[in-house]
Amino acid sequence: MLDLLPPLIVAPMAGGPTTPRLVIAVAGAGALGFLAAGYKTPAAVEDELRAAGRVAHGLNIFVPRPAxxxxxxxxxxxxxxxxxxxxxxxxxxxxxxxDDDFFSAKVELAIAYAVPMVSFTFGVPEPVVVKALRDAGSSVLITVTSAEEARRAMASAPDALIAQAGTAGAHSSTMRPEEYRGSSDAAGVLAAVRAVADVPVIAAGGTASAADVRVLLGAGAAAVQSGTYFLLADEAGTRPVHRVAITSGSYxxxxxxxxxxxxxxxxxxxxxxxxxxxxxxxxxxxxxxxxxxxxxxxxxxxxxxxxxLWAGTGFAAARSGPAAELVESLRP
Ligand SMILES: Cc1cc2nc3c(=O)[nH]c(=O)nc-3n(C[C@H](O)[C@H](O)[C@H](O)COP(=O)(O)O)c2cc1C
Structure with a gap:
């Protein structure tokens, strides 16, 4: 699946924005969507896996944090x-x-449904978890925010890393939440992660145009993962209060x-x-x-x-419309 990675990944966005409809719509336009397992019960995740069906998609899982x-x-x-x-x-x-967000049950579902791509955020899954997924045919991606985290993630032998910048909307995957300021940009984190990891690296954070996508691919990104740009998509489940805030001009x-x-x-x-x-x-x-x-x-x-009101630094470029059109407008 990694060999067939399209240039654009539409990010998993837990808490409502990601819906199976969104994932199916972006697949139809040649991008890859990720279902967002975060906060959901395993039963709800299974419903979404069924709804996405045979359309190529990924699944994103939160790694539990120590209490x-x-x-x-x-x-x-x-x-x-x-x-x-x-x-x-x-x-x-x-x-x-x-709360461990039903971590094991969600990994079991990814295995049972042979989800082509499984990404993790908030931490590094144990090597045994990564191996079980790979044995079941999934490619495993781990989100990191620095070279140090990339080194830690590589110890679990993932297929690829997601280099998440400080410009990214919503939660940072940072393992240093005390000192994190979100000051890095996508090109910087991409370069830092690529320097220490010999697997494909996906760039994430702040993308607001096709030119942004082009620059990151030119800098060696295996693909670009974009979230905020899709918050206003017709097929997204973003709440009205969030949509209004993004478009109001008041923020x-x-x-x-x-x-x-x-x-x-x-x-x-x-x-x-x-x-x-x-x-x-x-x-x-x-x-x-x-x-x-x-x-x-x-x-x-x-x-x-x-x-x-989660949003990345590129939020002013977000606009409403069919997700397929939004994918088209980011085509490098
Ligand atoms: C509303 C929202 C929810 C998100 N939820 C998740 C999530 O559940 N899992 C995850 O790995 N990343 C999540 N992200 C982060 C994205 O994976 C990605 O890092 C980010 O969207 C890239 O930056 P951008 O928003 O500027 O495009 C979320 C982003 C947004 C905007």
Whole structure:
């Protein structure tokens, strides 16, 4: 499958934007789409694998993070968020530390469905997991954000790496969430990763035009993975509050923040990121679960000020329309 990799991959976008319809539509236009297993139950992932059917596609899985050693910073953050709970009339849940996002069950599904390409983010899967997938016929991709992470990932013997830049929308896969600032660009991370890894490297982050794709392919990328550009696609499941924010013109910049989930992620700067980014501790997925009811209540009201409006630095280029047309407009 890696030999047949098209130049454009439409990124897995968990939390709603990726739908089987989107994956099928981009495949029809000659790109490769990834289903996003993150946050979903195994049953929901299986439904999507069935819906994608025989259309070439990938599956993306979150690697579980170790539980934080010290939960006091998380408890402190929980107390700090009380005014938000009052504002939206919800109860903050107790801290939930034990969520592995059904990692093993999702790997089993990828094996059972012989998914052609399986990518991982948030960490490096054990060599035994990579081997099991490869034995079942899948190509395995691991997302990294630096040369150091690329070296660690290579120890698990993947088929390819995804070099994710700081410009990328949504969560960074960084394994150093304390110090991550999101300051790297796609060409820089691509070069750094290629220098230490002798497998194909896919570039991700900030792509906003066919010229961007062309430059990265010219710099040696095996393909370019683009997410934000497809958030407004007709077939995407992006929530109305998110779509409106991207197109409103009211949001002029993106920031990297741990405020919503405890893992650095890039999104449109809003009231919540201004108020809480400085105080937010490292702690995915505990912080994700903690803020989820706030974000849900805000989204329900159409109030974007406390919603995670994930977007990469190229968000101003995103536009609505059939995904096939968007693929066409990025054709290098
Ligand atoms: C809304 C959104 C959700 C995302 N969810 C995932 C995900 O579930 N898994 C993953 O590996 N990457 C995810 N990403 C990151 C993409 O894989 C990719 O790194 C990023 O979209 C590239 O940067 P760009 O958004 O500027 O094109 C997401 C990106 C966005 C915008």
């Amino acid at each position: 934080p050693a010290d939960i006091e910073p998380l408890e402190r953050y929980r107390r700090l968020l009380r005014p938000e709970a009052d504002r939206y009339g919800i109860e903050l849940p107790p801290l939930r530390l034990d 002029r910049e993106t920031v990297v923040t741990r405020a919503f989930t405890g893992q650095p992620a890039r999104g449109l700067r809003n009231r919540f990121t201004d108020a809480y980014s400085a105080a937010a501790p490292v702690g995915y997925p505990a912080i994700h679960h903690l803020t989820a009811p706030i974000r849900a209540a805000a989204a329900e009201r159409g109030d974007a000020s406390a919603v995670h």
